[in-house]
Amino acid sequence: MWPYVxxxxxxxxPVLGVVAVIVFLLLRxxxxxxxxxxxxxxxxADDILAIRAQLGLDRPMLEQFLxxxxxxxxxxxxxxxxxxxxxxxxxxxxxxxxLALSLSTMAFAIALAIPMGVLAAWRAGSWIDQTIxxxxxxxxxxxxxxxxxxxxxxxxxxxxLLPVQGFVSLTEDPVAFVRHLVLPTVxxxxxxxxxxxxxxxxxxxxxxxxxxxxxxxxxxxAEPRVLILHGLKNASVPIVTTIGTGLALLIGGVVVTxxxxxxxxxxxxxxxxxxxxDYPVIQGVILAIAFVYVLVNLVIDxxxxxxxxxxxx
Amino acid sequence: MxxxxxxxxxxAVDAVRRRPGLLRRFRxxxxxxxxxxLLAALVTSAxxxxxxxGQDPFEMNVVDRLQPPSGDYWFGTDxxxxxxxxxxxxxxxxxxxxxxxxxxxxTLIGLLIGVVAGYFRTADAVLMRIxxxxxxIPGILLAIALMxxxxxxxxxxxxxxTIPEVPRVVRLVRAVVLSVREQVYIQAATAIGTNFPRLxxxxxxxxxxxxLIVQATYIxxxxxxxxxxxxxxxxxxxxxxxxxGNIIAEGRLYVQIAFWNILFPSVFLALMVLSIxxxxxxxxxxxxxxxxxxx
Numbered sequence: 001m002w003p004y005v006x007x008x009x010x011x012x013x014p015v016l017g018v019v020a021v022i023v024f025l026l027l028r029x030x031x032x033x034x035x036x037x038x039x040x041x042x043x044x045a046d047d048i049l050a051i052r053a054q055l056g057l058d059r060p061m062l063e064q065f066l067x068x069x070x071x072x073x074x075x076x077x078x079x080x081x082x083x084x085x086x087x088x089x090x091x092x093x094x095x096x097x098x099l100a101l102s103l104s105t106m107a108f109a110i111a112l113a114i115p116m117g118v119l120a121a122w123r124a125g126s127w128i129d130q131t132i133x134x135x136x137x138x139x140x141x142x143x144x145x146x147x148x149x150x151x152x153x154x155x156x157x158x159x160x161l162l163p164v165q166g167f168v169s170l171t172e173d174p175v176a177f178v179r180h181l182v183l184p185t186v187x188x189x190x191x192x193x194x195x196x197x198x199x200x201x202x203x204x205x206x207x208x209x210x211x212x213x214x215x216x217x218x219x220x221x222a223e224p225r226v227l228i229l230h231g232l233k234n235a236s237v238p239i240v241t242t243i244g245t246g247l248a249l250l251i252g253g254v255v256v257t258x259x260x261x262x263x264x265x266x267x268x269x270x271x272x273x274x275x276x277x278d279y280p281v282i283q284g285v286i287l288a289i290a291f292v293y294v295l296v297n298l299v300i301d302x303x304x305x306x307x308x309x310x311x312x313x
Numbered sequence: 314m315x316x317x318x319x320x321x322x323x324x325a326v327d328a329v330r331r332r333p334g335l336l337r338r339f340r341x342x343x344x345x346x347x348x349x350x351l352l353a354a355l356v357t358s359a360x361x362x363x364x365x366x367g368q369d370p371f372e373m374n375v376v377d378r379l380q381p382p383s384g385d386y387w388f389g390t391d392x393x394x395x396x397x398x399x400x401x402x403x404x405x406x407x408x409x410x411x412x413x414x415x416x417x418x419x420t421l422i423g424l425l426i427g428v429v430a431g432y433f434r435t436a437d438a439v440l441m442r443i444x445x446x447x448x449x450i451p452g453i454l455l456a457i458a459l460m461x462x463x464x465x466x467x468x469x470x471x472x473x474x475t476i477p478e479v480p481r482v483v484r485l486v487r488a489v490v491l492s493v494r495e496q497v498y499i500q501a502a503t504a505i506g507t508n509f510p511r512l513x514x515x516x517x518x519x520x521x522x523x524x525l526i527v528q529a530t531y532i533x534x535x536x537x538x539x540x541x542x543x544x545x546x547x548x549x550x551x552x553x554x555x556x557x558g559n560i561i562a563e564g565r566l567y568v569q570i571a572f573w574n575i576l577f578p579s580v581f582l583a584l585m586v587l588s589i590x591x592x593x594x595x596x597x598x599x600x601x602x603x604x605x606x607x608x
Contacts, residue, residue: 014442014445014446015442015445015446015449016446016449017446018442018443018445018446018447018449019446019449019450021446022446022447022450026458026459026462027462134344137587137590137591137594138587140590141534141538141583141586141587141590142583142586142587143538143541143542143579143582143583143586144542145545145561145565145575145579146575146576146579146580146582146583149565149568149572149575149579152568153568153569153572157569247451248448248449248450248451248452249451249452251451251453251454252451252452252453252454252539252542253453255453255454255457255542255546256453256542256545256546259545259546260565270454270457271457271546271547271548273461274457274458274460274461274548275547275548277461279461282457282458282461285454286450286454286455286458289450289451289454290446290449290450293449293450293451294449
């Protein structure tokens with residue numbers, strides 16, 4: 001197993017390297033002078049020169065890249081042009097809301113999607129199946145802001161049940177923390193739920209056709225036991241894979257949801273940075289998120305050996 | 314298994330088997346048929362917006378600002394007294410252009426890269442690492458970053474949404490090419506001296522067609538959604554263009570007193586994405602029954 005783990009860990013390096021190159025080139029390949037873009041419309045020639053020197057844009061491309069990569073490896077993500085503070089610090093300040101929203105959404109979606117998918121596969125072709133599938137196509141297509149504002153208008157503004165927007169830290173007030181997370185979680189979670197419910201149904205359908213399911217039923221096991229212990233457990237690998245790859249979709253949704261509910265997370269940070277053309281921050285956010293994405297999918301890949309003892313490397 | 318694969322890959326056999334069944338299959342799938350009808354209605358309303366809308370989407374009637382839906386203003390008015398009905402119909406034009414352009418561009422680029430990666434083993438490793446890297450960056454985030462590089466325009470939005478979609482197409486095409494190139498009939502074609510372009514066009518590309526059409530449909534749906542997200546966030550289509558995302562972004566300020574500002578464009582957006590997705594599911598079921606069972 002260990003050689004596999006080492007190989008799998010090493011395999012993430014080229015991916016991260018390519019991400020670094022893409023993020024590096026993003027600014028350099030933009031049409032027009034990046035220093036001028038950063039400086040803004042009413043900058044003088046001196047301002048532009050100063051920014052160019054500050055970012056090292058006056059040096060050869062390869063030298064710039066190696067220099068930048070060296071800083072990255074030492075944990076230096078550069079400084080925000082607008083706030084002149086380290087990018088990593090800015091990200092750290094904003095990480096709690098984003099992490100809280102992502103985790104609660106994931107928990108919500110998994111809790112909802114897996115029973116939905118199992119039920120749909122169990123009663124494949126019935127009206128239950130068709131309803132669940134229709135609901136998930138719908139949930140997959142409805143934009144976050146329609147659900148988000150719908151919930152805000154329905155539950156917060158008219159009934160005053162939950163806060164309209166904002167975020168409260170867990171350490172500050174745990175009750176307010178949960179109350180503020182409910183609406184964004186539901187608004188964002190439906191898309192992810194739809195994705196997971198579809199894949200759960202599909203893999204369960206395949207698993208339920210296997211001989212060992214027939215055996216389990218023939219020896220008189222209760223149906224829930226057949227479905228969960230024999231069915232779901234054997235269908236778990238593709239479902240867990242989709243939880244991992246669906247993370248990209250989830251993070252994209254987080255950016256929009258943070259905007260709908262005025263949550264001061266990484267998504268808002270990114271949008272603020274884009275509007276201010278604060279490139280070091282944009283680069284830092286993309287690198288950090290791609291790193292998390294690769295890491296999560298690495299952990300998921302490695303966890304297969306736990307989920308499915310047949311997988312031995 | 315092997316014989317059916319070869320039979321299905323023969324265009325002549327396929328044509329005979331598929332064509333008569335198409336209409337009947339449509340009747341067997343009422344949901345996709347409904348999706349097509351809905352999509353046709355939305356496309357008609359978007360293309361015909363200048364004739365159906367009745368009012369200029371830019372005309373401001375400050376006296377009538379933030380009016381609720383009425384006989385004069387079917388969907389109400391926005392903060393400048395502009396007609397939301399007209400703006401929503403015109404917004405459909407933006408989404409339509411984006412959906413079609415992104416689907417076409419990402420499919421073509423992905424097809425090209427995918428064929429190269431699948432057929433030329435030396436290029437494969439490098440190309441696929443680049444695709445892996447691109448896929449590690451969430452699509453919307455990459456699009457947002459790309460939007461920051463230059464002044465916003467419809468073209469920039471199309472490019473920014475297309476780039477994150479390309480790797481998915483590449484993977485799909487590469488997988489098909491990899492499996493097809495091992496088939497006996499490809500060996501046979503090579504043995505009788507078929508040149509590379511002919512081999513590609515006649516024997517390999519036709520196999521990618523069905524999954525590509527399905528994928529292109531899903532990409533169009535995703536592109537329409539992503540454009541609205543970008544515009545909503547203020548980093549998409551230039552704000553003066555009445556796209557659904559822009560109308561919603563402006564309307565959010567008045568969500569408490571004039572919810573119709575965001576309701577109607579959001580519903581149109583949801584219906585368009587839904588109808589394209591349903592169409593995609595239907596096409597998948599019709600064109601590739603094997604996939605249908607899996608998803």
